[in-house]
Amino acid sequence: MNEAILIAILVTVVGAATPILLAGLGELVVEKAGVLNLGVEGMMLVGAVTGFAVTTMTGATFIGIVAAGLAGAGASMIFGFLTLTLTANQVATGLALTIFGVGLSSLIGAGFVGQTVTVIGPLFPPALAEHEHLRILFGYDPVVYFSFAMTLVVAWFLRRTRAGLILRAVGENDASAHSIGYSVIGVRYMAVAFGGAMAGIGGCYYSLFLTPMWAERLTAGRGWIALALVVFAAWKPMRLLAGAYLFGVVMTLELHAKAAGFEYVPPEFLAAMPYLATIVVLALISLRKSVGAQAPACLGKPFKPST
Amino acid sequence: MSDGTTRRLDLKGITKAFPGVLANDDVSFSVAPGEIHALLGENGAGKSTLVKMIYGIMQPDAGEIRFDGELVHVASPKAARAMGVGMVFQHFSLFEPMTVLENIALGLDEAISYADLEARIRQVLKTYNLSLDPHRTVATLSVGERQRIEIVRALLLEPRLLIMDEPTSVLTPQEVAQLFDTLRALAARGCSILYISHKLHEIVELCHSATILRGGRVVAECDPRAESSRSMAEMMIGGALKEIEKAADRSFGVERFIVGGLSLEADDAFGTSLKDISFSVRAGEIFGVAGVAGNGQNELMLALSGERSVESAGAICIDGNPVGTLDAEKRRRYGLCAVPEERNGHGAVPGFSLSDNAILTARTRKNMVRLGVIDAGVAESYTNEVIGGFAVKTTGAKAPASSLSGGNLQKFIMGREIMQAPDVLVVSQPTWGVDAGAAAAIHQELVDLAARGSAIVVISQDLDELMAISDTMAVMNEGKLSRTLAVGEASVDEIGLLMGGVHGDPDATADYTGATHAA
Known part of the structure; x- marks a missing residue:
């Protein structure tokens, strides 16, 4: 395997890891607040189609990305209203959100199928971004660097800030947080909106940078991988970063094995690898009984404040 | 003003x-x-x-x-x-x-x-x-x-x-x-x-x-x-408080419940392992287990009730039958009933009716199951007996357990076990969060059950309660049980010293916990 191929693989890994890292970070914050939103896939699709549509119409990638974030947050507010205000079952509502997102994105995207879009290039000047070796570090679009920055921001927010402390408290013991006087529902709404925005931005990474075009079910189940990543990362942002890149490698190997004419295993099996890896990882984690790796105690439980 | x-x-x-x-x-x-x-x-x-x-x-x-x-x-x-x-x-x-x-x-x-x-x-x-x-x-x-x-x-x-x-x-x-x-x-x-x-x-x-x-x-x-x-x-x-009526001349019969050399590893990181626990309870005797929470009482309760079986069958004997390796349902056949500390979710299923909750522990001893089919009529009449006998305030046998106040649910659970006329009854925190009137009623029922010849173990953090109803007692500290004291000879100070606390001075309690059991 020569050097050029290796560099090409590395660059593809970054591309594959970025959207699931973004969506995973959002879901991590949501789950830390004690909410299980299984609608990541749906929110990513809504973000993907919105980002594509807005960028096509305005010609400005940045506006498209912001719109994708807003659209994801908007979709998450449907979930928020049903589960937080109406205390509906979070699992069922999350699944419904995914189905809704698939349908809505297909509807919105019907007029955009087959179109292409021009988006902004790498963040750094060509001397760095197109350099034979340095492009490993500098050859990416701004969203990639945004995902790294957000990893650090989320880690810092949860560990170091008072707002992060309150968010974790809400996820660990909602009744206590309420009795101390924090707005459990308010904190959870904000967390869910953040999760939606991050999923939306993660979703538009497919339609704007990876493909770049719109097709139905463009995210192809990556939202589920992002969900699994959160558990894999034991709700720790830095571990989520590592996990996203690990899955990025698995997903990329499939592509490159196909391209290299690797025929010993059926391509369907290779395509299933990331999902198989997800199941294996989740099974292994559930076997491990370490205190540090425990889910937030109130994860998925509806909260009804006493009045 | x-x-x-x-x-x-x-x-x-x-x-x-x-x-x-x-x-x-x-x-x-x-x-x-x-x-x-x-x-x-x-x-x-x-x-x-x-x-x-x-x-x-x-x-x-x-x-x-x-x-x-x-x-x-x-x-x-x-x-x-x-x-x-x-x-x-x-x-x-x-x-x-x-x-x-x-x-x-x-x-x-x-x-x-x-x-x-x-x-x-x-x-x-x-x-x-x-x-x-x-x-x-x-x-x-x-x-x-x-x-x-x-x-x-x-x-x-x-x-x-x-x-x-x-x-x-x-x-x-x-x-x-x-x-x-x-x-x-x-x-x-x-x-x-x-x-x-x-x-x-x-x-x-x-x-x-x-x-x-x-x-x-x-x-x-x-x-x-x-x-x-x-x-x-x-x-x-708003009325006169009933005294616990204990026959002054009560006598104890044979040893019905014998625990010898019982050890059990804690099954989670925050639990306390049991270390070589021995005691015995005679017919008609109420044996109190005092101690600060977290010193192995939970594990002792699990081991005695059969929720966790132990390796040695002979570590726990009911009327001479070794039952250490049996589960809770099999121990019930030997006459051992238990009331755990946690009412909701452990002692009772909150979403189940009282009648269904009665079936869960009384089905064998009260013949509620025929050929694998539940006889709802028997279950309901037994539930109504418990509700009547223990003055449980509820709308009836069909009411979900979650609709009862804590004290009422505790009365129901105590009644459900006591009315099965167990030979051995093990209860944990029988009056936790229960008000004075209900607590007095529960205490009286325990004393009456003992008077009918059952052996009773009461695990409680409430020293006053143990002093009031027990005949003998011992103290748990860090998974070990002290020697047995006759109630009346033990002072609150002495027992408090035995309880030590998690960060108590180990030397101060060593004299007691190290002493061998003398029943």
């Missing part, structure tokens, strides 16, 4: 209704600066609702709250704290995976740096002579230490009124004494304390005045120093 002195807290005509029940009905009383004021009442008398309104968790439907003479509207706990009201809850508002420092930071409304906060915490700890490590994770702390977090959290705000809701239910006598010292020091600095407790002798010892609630109304005000526990209990229940 008309006498010219400003009252710290002055309530007038506080009324609060919930659907179907008037929780507080025209409640008025006042607390002076530096006064320790007791709020007494049975479960459901409206104490919790009342303090929740003072602390801003709920809003009254009618009535006024005055604080230092000013009419206030307490919109939220935050507003209450800003005003100078602190509260220590019965159920701690703690976050287990977080540190003491983080927990205290969460209780403060202002954001201050951890370094400054730690300095302030250490200052409070020093002022009130309390010990607590700010960097420990809450999950690793004893109940007494957890309560100290809540107290420090409240004290940091320099409150002018501190509300304590059932603060001593989980503490050792020594910890209670230490808590009282802290509260007295606080009162001496001018802080008023509103003290809620079921333990009337503590009220007598600590409080300057008392307001007694029954059915949401103030029924009496008194000076506890001039009253007895008994007279206050009677004011609470």
Whole structure:
């Protein structure tokens, strides 16, 4: 395997890891607040189609990305209203959100199928971004660097800030947080909106940078991988970063094995690898009984404040 | 107030209704600066609702709250704290995976740096002579230490009124004494304390005045120093308190329940392993197991009831039959029934009807199953017997367990086991959170069951309870059981010393826990 191929693989890994890292970070914050939103896939699709549509119409990638974030947050507010205000079952509502997102994105995207879009290039000047070796570090679009920055921001927010402390408290013991006087529902709404925005931005990474075009079910189940990543990362942002890149490698190997004419295993099996890896990882984690790796105690439980 | 002195807290005509029940009905009383004021009442008398309104968790439907003479509207706990009201809850508002420092930071409304906060915490700890490590994770702390977090959290705000809701239910006598010292020091600095407790002798010892609630109304005000526990209990229940009737000339029969060399590894990181536990209980005897929570009582309960079987069959014998390796259902066939500490979710399934809950443990001994099919009629008539026999307040056998108040559900669960006429009954915390009237009824039933020849083991943190009903008792500390003491010969001080506490002086307890069992 020569050097050029290796560099090409590395660059593809970054591309594959970025959207699931973004969506995973959002879901991590949501789950830390004690909410299980299984609608990541749906929110990513809504973000993907919105980002594509807005960028096509305005010609400005940045506006498209912001719109994708807003659209994801908007979709998450449907979930928020049903589960937080109406205390509906979070699992069922999350699944419904995914189905809704698939349908809505297909509807919105019907007029955009087959179109292409021009988006902004790498963040750094060509001397760095197109350099034979340095492009490993500098050859990416701004969203990639945004995902790294957000990893650090989320880690810092949860560990170091008072707002992060309150968010974790809400996820660990909602009744206590309420009795101390924090707005459990308010904190959870904000967390869910953040999760939606991050999923939306993660979703538009497919339609704007990876493909770049719109097709139905463009995210192809990556939202589920992002969900699994959160558990894999034991709700720790830095571990989520590592996990996203690990899955990025698995997903990329499939592509490159196909391209290299690797025929010993059926391509369907290779395509299933990331999902198989997800199941294996989740099974292994559930076997491990370490205190540090425990889910937030109130994860998925509806909260009804006493009045 | 008309006498010219400003009252710290002055309530007038506080009324609060919930659907179907008037929780507080025209409640008025006042607390002076530096006064320790007791709020007494049975479960459901409206104490919790009342303090929740003072602390801003709920809003009254009618009535006024005055604080230092000013009419206030307490919109939220935050507003209450800003005003100078602190509260220590019965159920701690703690976050287990977080540190003491983080927990205290969460209780403060202002954001201050951890370094400054730690300095302030250490200052409070020093002022009130309390010990607590700010960097420990809450999950690793004893109940007494957890309560100290809540107290420090409240004290940091320099409150002018501190509300304590059932603060001593989980503490050792020594910890209670230490808590009282802290509260007295606080009162001496001018802080008023509103003290809620079921333990009337503590009220007598600590409080300057008392307001007694029954059915949401103030029924009496008194000076506890001039009253007895008994007279206050009677004011609470509105009638004469029944004495536990124990035959003076009772005698014990053969050893029915023998535990020898019982050891069991804890199955989680925070549990306590049992180490070589031996005791025996005779027919007609009530054997009490005292100790501070977390010293292996949970594991002992699991091992005795059969929820966790042990390796050696002979470690637990019922009437000579080794049952150590059997599960709970098989042990029931040998006549062993059990009542765990946790009512909801362990002793009963909250979403099941009382009748279904009866089937869960009484199906074998009460022949509720024929050829694998449940006989609903038998189950229902047994459930009704329990409801009648134990005066359980409920709408009937079909009512879900979750619809019963804690005390009523406990009466039902106790009744369900006792009316199966077990040869051996093992109960944990039989009157936890149960009011004086119901507790007396449960105690009497236990004594009566023993009088009919059963052997009973009562695991409890409430020393008064064990002293009142047990014939013999022993103390658990760090997974070991002390020698057996005859009740009457053991003093509270001696037992308190045996209880030691999680961070007690090991030398002080070694003499007792090291002593071999002598039944």
